[in-house]
Structure formats: C-alpha cells, structure tokens
Amino acid sequence: MPPTHADAAANAVPFSRPDLGDAEEAAVLRCMRSGWLTTGPEAAELERCFAEAVGTDHAVAVSSCTAAMHLALEGLGVGPGDRVITSVLTFTATAEAIRLCGAEPLLVDVAPETLDLDITEVERHLSTDSRIRAILPVHYAGQACRMDRLLELASRYDVRIVEDAAHAFPTRFQGRYVGSIGDATAFSLYANKPLTTGEGGLLTTNNEALAQWARRARLHGIERTANTEQGQTRWRYEVTDAGYKYNLPDLAAALALPQLERADQARARREAIATYYSNQLAGLPLCLPAIRDNVSDHAWHLFPIQLDIEALELSRDGFIDALAEHGIGASVHFIPLHRHRYWRECLDLRAEDFPVAEVAGQRLVSLPIYPGLTDAQVERVADTVTTLLRSHCR
Secondary structure (H helix, E strand, C coil), X not given: CCCCHHHHHHCCECCCCCCCCHHHHHHHHHHHHHCCCCCCHHHHHHHHHHHHHHCCCEEEEECCHHHHHHHHHHHCCCCCCCEEEEECCCCHXXXXXXXXXXXXXXXXXXXXXXXXXXXXXXXXXXXHCXXXXXXXXXXXXXXXXXXXXXXXXXXXXXCEEEEECCCCCCCEECCEECCCCCCEEEEECECCCCCCCECCEEEEECCXXXXXXXXXXXXXXXXXXXXXXXXXXXXXXXXXXXXXXXXXXXXXXXXXXXXXXXXXXXXXXXXXXXXXXXXXXXXCCEECCCCCCCEECCCCCCEEEEECHHHECCCHHHHHHHHHHCXXXXXXXXXXXXHCHHHHHHCCCCHHHCHHHHHHCCCEEEECCCCCCCHHHHHHHHHHHHHHHHHCEC
C-alpha cells in the first residue's frame, strides 16, 4: 500500500539539510556578542583557515561563489571581446559570472561518464578560436575534472584556468586539493553546500596581486592600509579601484569555522553514503555516478543517478514525484544551460550541439546525501528507489 501524505510528512527525508549544531550556535553568539557583525576578524580567520585547508597562499571571503568567479575572471584580465570556455551542464551562475565581466560564455558538452567538461571539445575550440581567454571547469558533483589535461591545454594556448568548485570541498586531484591547482578557484558557501554560511563564497589563489585586488574590489575598491600610516585617523580610506559589494559578514564567517574543523569527517560520511547507494542500487535500470581511477577525496556534494528511461514506465519527473509521495526529497543537477530560454537565445544554442548534456538533462536525479542522514534514512532512500524502479520496469 502506498504511503499516505501524513506518513510521508512524518518520516520525510529532505533532499538537503545543513550540518549545524552547538559549535555553530556558539560561534554565531560569540560574533553577536562581540558587536562586530560585518567583515572583520571572523572573516579573516576563515580566510586563513581555508587557505591552509586547501594548500593555497590566499583565500578571499566573498558574498557568493558567483562573486568569487566574477572577481577571479576580471582580476585575471577577462573582459569585453573575450570568450571563456565552460560546461553546458552547470548552474546558470557559472555562465553569469562570465557575462558580468563583459565576456562571452563558450559552452561545451560534457563527458558521457563523469558529466564534466569534454576535454576533446575544449581542445577543439582552443585550436580554432583566438578569442578564448580562460577555461572555467566545473567540478561536477564534487569530483575533480581532469586538471592535468586542462593545465596542459592552458599552458599550450596561453589561457587562464578559473575553477568552479561550488561542489568540490574538500576534493583532491592527484594529491592536490582543488583550490590550489588552477590560477584561481571559486567555492560556494550556499545553504546546501558541504561548508555553508547560508550565502557566501571563497576565492582561492596563489596569485598575490589577484588576491590583493579581490580584497579591494569586494568592498567598493576601498584601500584601508593608509589608516595606520603617519597617525591618520581610522575613518580615512581611499577608493583605488572600481569595486563591488561582495564582502562576507563576520556573522556568516563565524558559522563556517566549526564546520571547517570537521570537513574531513563530514566528507567521509558522505562517501560512506555514496558507497552504500552504489552497492544497493547496482543492477537497477539506471547509471550510477562514474568515478575515475585517479580520483581521491571526492567531495560527494551530490549523488546524481541517470535513469534508464527507455526501460521504465515512468518519466524522470514522474520518478521524482513518486519519491516525494514517499517523503523523500530529490532534485536535478542540472537543467542544461541550452534548455534555458535566456542562454538559448542570447548565445544561439542548439540541442544538437550538446548531445550528452541533452540526454543526461532528461535522466538526472540527485538523491539525498549529507552527514545528518541516519543509517535508517539512507536505507530508506535506497529501498524506495529500488522498489519504485523495479515496479515500473517495462
């Protein structure tokens, strides 16, 4: 007998839930009681700790991953007339950050197994388009892209790499943490991310000039170093650059610091859930996430499956609705950008140019995967997926 709405509500498994507790509450209260809520010592401490965690020289706390990508691209010289390669299977913010620089997103299809940038397509565009100034790879679901091949291409064609690591903390590729590999990396601190401040982001880089510029640009282009020179008063400042309102408040930064301390523990829990799902769902009419042999420390921000629609009597949307009737949240990552009216029209995109993303976009379902899931909830998700798919096979 199918569950009633009351049963589903009482036993709901939300798609995502932040991993917050007493330590986060204490950190926020400490910040509140200090009387300093906007960008200050807590943000500076988050920058220091995060840079140390990913092994990079600099981290700059900002208001979103979008802001981090925008600042990184602009700070590296991307501007009007330039093109930036990125994935068609991503959230709109990735392409939006390119647009904010006045540049044009050059969308590329994804690899069939891992759904990250198709390296062959990247190379094809680089070899024929002299307007390309940068590559913006998306570390899809928390697995690192083939950074070795992208770095080689970037060196050969003299372009920069700015990584979209919204899903990828903590993630490593060939022993190096994402955040210390490309010219710059953008992380998300959004509400459903492994490290969250509700809203927020971090830009990491080994480029000191970029980091210094980003710190000024995130707050209206203001330079405050003169405040302590020659006895000048604290109110004095100078605007040295055109800037933005991209700073991260201390109240938000304080929320992230305790989570950062247990980031490896949280990643291990997500990996354990992913392993359980993979074992339990094997043999069903779906494709499980593909993992490369040389990958270590997959962040497992998402667990995306692809349904074998031809073998089923229900659509992808129908499957998500059925999960919801059983009280289980699910989502889709992503609706490919060529399926959105804005990007389709302004970039003149056609579905036939993105065959892999076009098919995946109609099959993808992301299952719940976060540290707060109990073993019983994880088992329930896997059992429900199994029952639904077996009962709807053709």
